[in-house]
Amino acid sequence: MASLNKRVSQWIIGGVLATYSLAVSASDVEVLHWWTSAGEAKAASVLREGIEQQGHQWQDFAVGGRAGISAMNTLRIRAISGNPPLAAQIKGPEITEWARLGFLRNLNEIAEAEHWEEKIPAPLRDVMQYQGNYVAAPINIHRVNWLWVNLRAFEAANADIPTDFDSFFSAADKLQQAGFIPIALGGEPWQVATLFDSLALSVLGPQDYQRAFLDFDRKALLSDDVVKAFTLLAKMRQYVDDTGQGRNWSDTTRLLIDNQAGMQVMGDWAKGEFFAADQQEGKAFTCVAFPGTKKAFSYNVDSFVFFKPNSQSERQSQTDMASYLLTPQFQRDFNRYKGSLPIRFDVPLPKGDRCAQQSRDAFIYAQENDTLSPSMSHGLSTTRYVQSAVFDVINEFFYKPEQTPREATEALYRAILSAQA
Known part of the structure; x- marks a missing residue:
């Protein structure tokens, strides 16, 4: 395992520095993601509309290219400089890396209130946790x-x-x-x-x-x-x-x-x-x-992490967003555009979407037969x-x-x- 200093250096060297406005008001929710294609943009709009309906202002932080690699490079620069967004699309072992460095907010309170243990398939729960605590919220299964x-x-x-x-x-x-x-x-x-x-x-x-x-x-x-x-x-x-x-x-x-x-x-x-x-x-x-x-x-899973907030209003904005991600409405509408399965298997699939039904059937089979x-x-x-x-x-x-x-x-x-x- 590389040392912490080595990893931080690698993050900086590997990053691509871009200029973004640093003035974000407390009611704004700045969200990093890499959903820039036609279908992805429609899916992202579902998230934006949901956040705005809760009284918050969506601040888009979209960095397309290279399947999220460009976005992660830019995020590292923002985080190391002490100015991370409130929420960021991060997945897999990267979640553990950020949690280990102390950047991420603990989401246990939200997970318990929203019954994530009942809604998230068992094989995917561990990926969202660090040292037994939820630090990420999954939204789909590809x-x-x-x-x-x-x-x-x-x-x-x-x-x-x-x-x-x-x-x-x-x-x-x-x-x-x-x-x-x-x-x-x-x-x-x-x-x-x-x-x-x-x-x-x-x-x-x-x-x-x-x-x-x-x-x-x-x-x-x-x-x-x-x-x-x-x-x-x-x-x-x-x-x-x-x-x-x-x-x-x-x-x-x-x-x-x-x-x-x-x-x-x-x-x-x-x-x-x-x-x-x-x-x-x-x-x-x-x-x-x-x-x-x-x-x-x-499988590939999209998920969001939330960087430690600087104020109670930022914390509330994060809580509202994290709570929204696993609601039936968001799960249904977002994943219809994204092409993915809802993370919640109690959410109905779009009528007539045979690919989605085949995917859900295949996931269930693979989970039961250890081929996931x-x-x-x-x-x-x-x-x-x-x-x-x-x-x-x-x-x-x-x-x-x-x-x-x-x-x-x-x-x-x-x-x-x-x-x-």
């Missing part, structure tokens, strides 16, 4: 291991919806021959890692996936199955377009919406983009579990130090074909060891 299918392209290419890797690559060939981009992939490191994440989950299976990317077991990380996952990743190079490097995820989803691409491997936040574009599931697009992962569930896996590529299974090291290895392999899958596997193991030091 399934990462989805394959999104443009039904118009599949019909034009006479391709079948994939159920395994043979049918996946057969569909990719047909889509390519018909003039479509077979696999829509933005060249950001986290997007390539998301693709590898689903490949690893498929090939290793949930138990060995957890041994490799949660426990960092040497045997699992150096196994032939990880080599196979890299081999499949290499095969996918020929099916992506050559203009995708640096393209964000929502613009990549747009390739399916605009009927230019056939498939995208992405979490169900992509569904929010389809709905924002007035696309209908079952007609324009559909969702299927990534090949080999039908009975698995790789925190996503490596989305920071739920490990620290950002390890995550960054994994991203570097996967992207170097994907964009440098001269490296062999075995070499990439060994490089991945070494990178994880180094990042843990």
Whole structure:
């Protein structure tokens, strides 16, 4: 474990300094998040409206880009300078990091009053706590291991919806021959890692996936199955377009919406983009579990933390927001736009949303059968130090074909060891 001074230095060096107004009145609620796409913006508006209905003034602190990495870099600068926002979107082990440094408010009083123990699924409670105390409020559950299918392209290419890797690559060939981009992939490191994440989950299976990317077991990380996952990743190079490097995820989803691409491997936040574009599931697009992962569930959870307030009015603003996050109304409306599952399973899903129903069924099955896996590529299974090291290895392999899958596997193991030091 790195020392506190080393971590603080890394936070500052790794941060991207931006200029924001520091004058925030006591009744304002400044909220850091990275919801900037069309679907995400609609979801964020639900939170804004709820806060304003309680008599507070929403102060938007949106920092888009790189799946939240840019937002976290900026937040570190604000926190170290003594000026954090009242609330911030933080997830996974990052919650523990901030709590350990003493920045976060204890939410036990709110959790008890709102009966969080009854509303939050058991596997997700520990992530929201530090030393037995609630320090974060979860708002949803995303399934990462989805394959999104443009039904118009599949019909034009006479391709079948994939159920395994043979049918996946057969569909990719047909889509390519018909003039479509077979696999829509933005060249950001986290997007390539998301693709590898689903490949690893498929090939290793949930138990060995957890041994490799949660426990960092040497045997699992150096196994032939990880080599196979890299081999499949290499095969996918020929099916992506050559203009995708640096393209964000929502613009990549747009390739399916605009009927230019056939498939995208992405979490169900992509569904929010389809709905924002007035696309209908079952007609324009559909969702299927990534090949080999039908009975698995790789999850990502959005959550908010609240920095220690400077006044009673700030504390009340935080209390009102935290209490609102798990209300049925917010859970229903926010997650309809976000594409995710409500964290509360007693909240009904949108009528006719088959993807949401499949996701809830898959979560319940995975929870009951121990195939529920925190996503490596989305920071739920490990620290950002390890995550960054994994991203570097996967992207170097994907964009440098001269490296062999075995070499990439060994490089991945070494990178994880180094990042843990």
